[in-house]
Amino acid sequence: MRVEYINPFVETAYNILVEVLGGDVRRGDLYLKSTSMPVMGVAALVGLAGDVEGRVLFDMSLDTAMKIASRMNMEELKTFDELAKATITELANLITAQAVTKLHELGFKFDLTPPALFTGEKMEISDHEVEALIVPMITEQGKIEVNVAIRERM
């Protein structure tokens, strides 16, 4: 992971979460993870394509997702329904889009795919030959792991 890519994601994840959730948001220590990794319950995935290729994954537990969706909609949501799903998808879109905008300003050109949302238990994601940067964000609603895997196009 090129160092230039790291900061835009860390910064935007923090800024957006503070903006939409309010309250106390902290960033955990960054670390690297190799290919396959378990997913906590709800994962929103945004693909990147252009000068670089890769994807950004937002991973959280169902409980956290419900609380975040409730907070963002300003109402207590009871089930993880269409509205809740759309909310989490939107959050993923917000963060990735702003990060990509920042990277554009630095001269890296690439587009993003519409977010896809995965829910379920005991899921695992494995992408071939990519090392992922994990940015843990701790919010009052629970932990969100921003999982960024980008590589140069060869």
Place this chain on the structure above:
Amino acid sequence: MDKTTGQLTSVDTIEDTSDERKERIATIDYKMVTFSLAGKDYAIDIMKVKEIAKAGRFTFVPNTAGFVLGVYNLRGDIIPIVDLRLFFNIPVEERKGNELENMIIVSVEEQTFGVVVDAIDKVVGIQRASIQPPHPLFGDINIKYIYGVVESNNRLYILLDIDRIFGLKQHTAESEVKPQNDADVKAPDGSEDDVPSLPKNLVKEETKKNEASSVKEQTDFDYNFVVEGLAGLKKFYVTDINESWVKSRYNQWTKERGIEKTQLVNEEDANLFLSSFFSPHTASFWSKSYAESMYKALPENSAKQINVWNPGCGKGYESFSLACLLKKRYPESRIRIYAHDIDLLSVSNAQLLTVPPPHDQDWYAPFLTSTVSGEKTFSAEIKEMIFFEYHDCANTSAMPNVDIIFCRDVLSLMPQDKQNSVFEDFEEKLKGNGIMILGANEILTNRVNWSEKEYGSVTVYTKQ
């Protein structure tokens, strides 16, 4: 001991009259802490005792004498803990779980020790003159360690000579305690002459032999301990790549420190041990002479694109130095350096590296520009050559094939299995005509398919 012997006669004469005895008790001039070992009463001069404590769960220290229980953190001071029962070969009750031990903290010549005993009794005041010399028949404890015998309240206390147990004579004390029974059977003090069965020379030779073999065992043991220490303290793993250096360094280390002090107690020791391991100009700018010898090691290469892999780039000194050098060596080629490190902070700041004087006047000069604030930094052309990445080499990487692998002192900091997988990666990614440069004290042994060539101080490896 002589002193007390001298007083013996006077004590005997006084003892007759009860009046004088009372007077003697009244003038207490010696206090001792009494305790028991295997049901018998012992005592230590109170002036040697710092305090009394109960403690347990000592931290075991490998490679120490059997009677050392370990170390203990006494309010921030790390003190060695000795079990007197083990020291004197007195049977010890089996320890149960986390039970606390009775401990007397003694200080001998500014050094503090914890002494574990069965039970601590009380402080007894006596008159110095009433201490009687030990009788050679005291069997339980080697007579050398007994200062004298004292009677008080109808109890006999054996007064231990703590200076002798822990003091300067510790070394001989240890060696005599170790071969357990032999030492005890022998009569005290210089009694070797009394052993009639073996001629003296023979005895000496035999002990020498034993010593020699035990010294060798001891060295192996100590060496392994150093190896473990390096892994534990500095994450430096001794593998075939650096073993020869570690061994020769260990020999030098024993000479420097003495055979007794080879253990790496803390990070400082480990740093000192490794101080001569790291390649020239690690984490600093390269000197002109080092840059020149490196320059000579670079082979002819007319490829349009030259890829370089620089794992463990740290703060970027190495990567930038390499970039300048390659620019000079291959001016026609497009050069790309993939600089990786697992230290996020270092690698993030690497891009912003500035060149302070006097280096900015050195061989780096043609590759520098001035910033607004007047500091020298690498030109855009050089900066564009390097991709700094936050990457763990043990994970899969998406690297193109490379012409040069520049990996100084990185493999040594990986455990064997990780090292193997990284090395496989190296073999796979290095082009047929590519070169690999390792740390100054790292050698590829045991690896087939690699040939080496030396250019001055730089060793270059190529695939066969």
